[in-house]
Amino acid sequence: MSSHPTVEHISQWFIKPHLPPNDSKPICHLSPWDVLMLSIQYIQKGLLFLKPSPPHNPPFSIDSLLGRLKHSLSLTLLHFYPLTGRLVTARPPSYSVFVDCDNSEGARFIYAKLDMTVSDILSPIDVPAVVQSFFDHDRAVNHDGHSLPLLSVQVTELTDGVFIGCSMNHCLADGNSFWRFFSAWSEIFRAQGDNYGSDDVCIPISHPPIHNRWFPAGCVPPINLPFxxxxxxxxxxxxxxxxxxxxHFTAESIAKLKAKANQESNTTEISSFQSLSALVWxxxxxxxxxxRDQRTICSVAADNRSRMEPPLPEEYFGNSVSTVAAETTLGELLEHDLGWAAWKIHVAVANHNDKAVRELMKKWLESPTVFQPDRFFDPYGVMISSSPRFDMYGNEFGMGKAVGVRSGYANMFDGKVMSYPGREGGGRIDLEICLSPATMTALESDDEFVNSVSLQSVSAFGSV
Known part of the structure; x- marks a missing residue:
């Protein structure tokens, strides 16, 4: 029996908008990008905050915070109403999955406690396993949204901090949409102030979501699956x-990587993120x-919104993401320099345009399928997801700026890399890397890697 503290669930509620959502539709059809996610796990991301220390006016109260969070969430769901629904499957003569936006209890809201400190979460070399307990829907796949809430928020109170973790069904949203929801919730939380008793208001937000799903030419919803x-x-x-x-990677370190990659490839087109991705690969x-002859693939999540012609709005709420891949052998990857690897990633990203996206959709419609988790688990591959462009640290809930971003268990495997903006901004990037214990130990001793990582990271394993 473990002697470590465990997360204790205290209470839970189901949250729905207090008002009928504006221009809501009872059914939300899933696009091909959404259907692809049915066998993938929920998105699980959250923010860690320090409790305001005395003297703070008014004094911090967890009950007050929970009240404001629940009410502001209800107001936010006016704008993001599909998240209050459930998945439904229509059967013969067709087989299709869609969102019933009306017939459900709503989004789940959980209050939990843990007898640990913020330092207990941030200080260890590895992310503590208990962080996985900061999220609901552990190991659930998106298809489970037939019976589970499509959105579940867990607020875990620590001794001196609060973690706000969201589990969102990946059939409803990609990373861009997830963080736009989080930002809208934060915006409404700040706008309502301490006056959260009134239910008959709709607080406008600066970037309202667009719920009209994109479907390729010739595809009329609902999508009929061959199952x-x-x-x-x-x-x-x-x-x-x-x-x-x-x-952690500083802006200066990333700038050096970019300059090195471009110089070695005799170009100026390789981006900072492509250079960092090449280093990690x-x-x-x-x-x-x-x-030496083992094939290795570096896959990078690419947002399709700006690549479409005409482009999809940034506020498009749903999935609009593909993976682009650079492939080579171990021998080629390590015989060549950083710039060679970065250029391969750059070409893969540059070639992912409107034509490429539509061709992928055309092939999918000819033979619809669903992503399988094993497809991502390549023992010799690296998969880079999330984005340092997402506004994570701009989200505040009355406790100041978050001190950390963390993920749940969902969609983790050996070789998964998640990218976040550094807390201090200014071009800093944090990478959350998941590896087998033996590979992580070897990475911690890799000179090329250690020389690029911030001392904030490498000091933990003795490198200077």
Missing amino acids: KHHEEFISRFEAPPLRERIF RCITRARSPS
């Missing part, structure tokens, strides 16, 4: 034992020490 039962396309993936670490692959 008779969900067991034909739903699988459940259990990650092997992993170590999970946060690595090379170093993780070297740490794994596969054979």
Whole structure:
């Protein structure tokens, strides 16, 4: 029996808008991008805050915070009403999955407690396993949204802090949409102030979501899937034992990587993020020490909104993301320099345009399928998701700026890398890297990697 403190659930509520949502529709059809996610796990991301210390006016009260969070969430769901629904499957003569926006209890809101400090979460070298308990819907896949809430918020009170974790069904939203929801919630929380007793208001937000789903030419919803039962396309993936670490990269270090990559490739087109991605790809692959002819792939999540012609609005709420991949062998990757690897990633990203997106959708419509978790678990690959462009630290809930971003168990595997903006901004980037214990140990001793990581990260394992 574990002697470590465990998260205790105190109470829960179900939250729905107090008013009928504006221009809401009873049914939300899923686009091809959304349907692809049915067997993937929920998005689980959250923010860690320090409780305001005395003297603070008014004094911090968890009951007051919970009241304001619940009410502002209700007001936010006026704008994001599909998140209060449930998935429904229509059967013969067709087989399609859609969102029933009306017939459900709403979004779940949980209050939990943990006898640990903020330092207990942030100080250890590895992200503590208890962080996975900061999120609801542990190991649930999106298809489970037939019976589970499509959105669940868990507020975990620590001794000196508060963690706000959201589990959102990935069929409803990608990372862009997830953080736009979080930002809207924060905006409404600040706008309502302490006057959260009135239910008959609709607080406007600066970037209202657009719920009209994008469908390729010739595709008329609902999408008919070539299945008779969900067991034909739903699988459940259990990650092997992993170590999970946060690595910090300063703007200066990233600028050096970019300059080096462009110089070595005799170009000026390689971006900062492509240079950093190339570094991570090379170093993780070297740490794994596969054979020289082993194929290795670096996959990067790419937002399709700006790549479409005409572009989709940034406020498009739903999935609009694809993975682009650079592929080579271990021998080629390590025989060549950083710039060579960065250029391969750059070309893959640059070629992912409107034509490429529509061609992918055309092929999918000819033979609809669903992403399987095993597809992402490539023992020699690296998958980079999330984005340092997402406004994570701009979200405040009366406790000042968050002190950290953390993820749940969902969609983690050996080689998964999640990118976040650095807390202090200014071009800093944090990477949350998941690797097997042996590979992580090797990465921590990789000179090329260590020389680029902030001392804030490397000091923990003795490098200077």
